[in-house]
Amino acid sequence: MNTVLIGIAELNVVKAPDKISTLGLGSCCGVTLYDKTTKICGMVHVMLPSATAVSDSSNKAKFADSGILLLLDRVQRAGAARPGITAKMAGGANMFASTTMQNNLLRVGERNVQACREMLAKLRIPLLAEDVLGTYGRSITFDPATGMLNIKTVGMGEKSI
Amino acid sequence: MPIDQMMMDVLKEIGNIGTGNAATALATMLDAKVDIGLPQCEMVPFSEITRGFSSPDELVAGVLVQLSGDMDGFIMMVLTMDAAFELLTLITGHSGPSDREDYAAVCTALKPIEEVGNILVGAYLSAISSMTNMFIAPSVPVLSVDMVMAMMNVPAVVYGEIGESALHMETEFHNDLSSITGRYFLVPTMDSYERLMKALGL
Numbered sequence: 039m040n041t042v043l044i045g046i047a048e049l050n051v052v053k054a055p056d057k058i059s060t061l062g063l064g065s066c067c068g069v070t071l072y073d074k075t076t077k078i079c080g081m082v083h084v085m086l087p088s089a090t091a092v093s094d095s096s097n098k099a100k101f102a103d104s105g106i107l108l109l110l111d112r113v114q115r116a117g118a119a120r121p122g123i124t125a126k127m128a129g130g131a132n133m134f135a136s137t138t139m140q141n142n143l144l145r146v147g148e149r150n151v152q153a154c155r156e157m158l159a160k161l162r163i164p165l166l167a168e169d170v171l172g173t174y175g176r177s178i179t180f181d182p183a184t185g186m187l188n189i190k191t192v193g194m195g196e197k198s199i
Numbered sequence: 200m201p202i203d204q205m206m207m208d209v210l211k212e213i214g215n216i217g218t219g220n221a222a223t224a225l226a227t228m229l230d231a232k233v234d235i236g237l238p239q240c241e242m243v244p245f246s247e248i249t250r251g252f253s254s255p256d257e258l259v260a261g262v263l264v265q266l267s268g269d270m271d272g273f274i275m276m277v278l279t280m281d282a283a284f285e286l287l288t289l290i291t292g293h294s295g296p297s298d299r300e301d302y303a304a305v306c307t308a309l310k311p312i313e314e315v316g317n318i319l320v321g322a323y324l325s326a327i328s329s330m331t332n333m334f335i336a337p338s339v340p341v342l343s344v345d346m347v348m349a350m351m352n353v354p355a356v357v358y359g360e361i362g363e364s365a366l367h368m369e370t371e372f373h374n375d376l377s378s379i380t381g382r383y384f385l386v387p388t389m390d391s392y393e394r395l396m397k398a399l400g401l
Contacts, residue, residue, distance in 0.1 A: 045245070045246050045255070046245045046246070046248070046348070046351075046352070046355060047245055047246075047359070047363075048246075061254065061255040061256040061346065061348055062249070062255040062256050062346040062347060062348020062349040062350075062351070062352075063348075063349060063352075064345075064346075064348070064349030064350060064351075064352030064353065065352045065353065065356060066352050085245075085352070085355060085356055085359045086356060086359050086360065091360075092359075092360040092361070097363060100359055131349070133261070133263075133343050133345065133349055133350060133352065133353055134261075134263040134341045134343055134353070144265075144353075146356050173343075174345055174349075175256070175345040175346035175348070175349025175350075176349070177255075177256045177346065190256075192258060192302060192344070192345050192346060193302040193303070193306075193344075193345075
């Protein structure tokens with residue numbers, strides 16, 4: 039049993055008994071797409087809300103909209119059945135929240151969460167659980183054998199959703 | 200606009216002058232001589248942005264100062280926990296809580312590091328104003344103690360809009376007693392880059 043690690047702006051797909059993980063989600067969001075019948079799960083670590091708003095959108099996994107779409111394609115190609123696919127997500131924090139000046143840059147966490155929710159709704163993929171926003175980093179691991187997303191933090195404990 | 204060699208050279212120059220100013224300011228604050236290595240600047244791909252740390256979830260101390268005025272964006276400094284505590288000892292004479300596993304106590308103890316963030320930002324801003332006529336106002340600095348990758352999301356997001364790597368500067372501060380390596384991200388927003396280049400006549 040392996041734990042496959044993905045980095046920022048990356049995605050991958052695993053099947054039970056393997057797990058999939060990403061570390062240090064700050065404003066980034068980690069989104070999982072899971073089919074419990076085939077026990078296939080994909081995870082993407084997105085940085086920005088939308089591929090359409092920027093000048094360089096060649097890395098699709100970087101963005102919530104194109105990343106989730108690409109992930110859906112990948113999990114289906116791995117054998118997941120579309121109707122059974124469900125989602126979970128974590129991240130979207132504002133790491134320096136107590137500043138006196140807030141601007142769009144530092145609000146990117148919220149915008150990422152919004153963009154992920156919108157894309158999942160658009161694709162009619164049920165979002166079963168999420169652990170988002172706040173002011174702290176998260177490391178997450180999804181276990182396709184159980185369907186649970188484990189979330190570790192530095193100062194806010196650990197939980198599974 | 201992509202970060203080309205000319206921009207990198209400009210930021211390196213700002214980095215050089217800024218670090219020089221910072222060494223002077225720190226020496227004054229600490230009442231001790233501070234030597235400074237030349238900042239190593241390079242574009243680092245996001246996939247390698249936490250290299251040099253034991254893992255992407257290694258605990259670090261980050262200080263962020265937001266910029267506004269003729270230039271928008273921020274400056275972020277990242278230190279390993281050991282470096283942060285060394286710096287704390289240099290500044291306050293105290294070595295922090297005995298239990299470094301007590302997260303709340305660590306966050307409280309490291310607050311004085313924000314002052315170093317203030318000094319470094321002041322140093323970079325005076326470097327910029329010595330080279331241009333830009334007026335830039337810094338925010339109050341804020342400390343975050345958390346996973347290094349989560350901290351690196353902050354500059355990555357700005358650079359992520361135009362490419363796959365971020366401008367990364369690493370400098371070593373030392374005196375007879377200790378050597379502290381700090382990483383800095385001087386992150387103007389993309390249109391601030393243009394204003395900066397224009398102000399420099401480039």
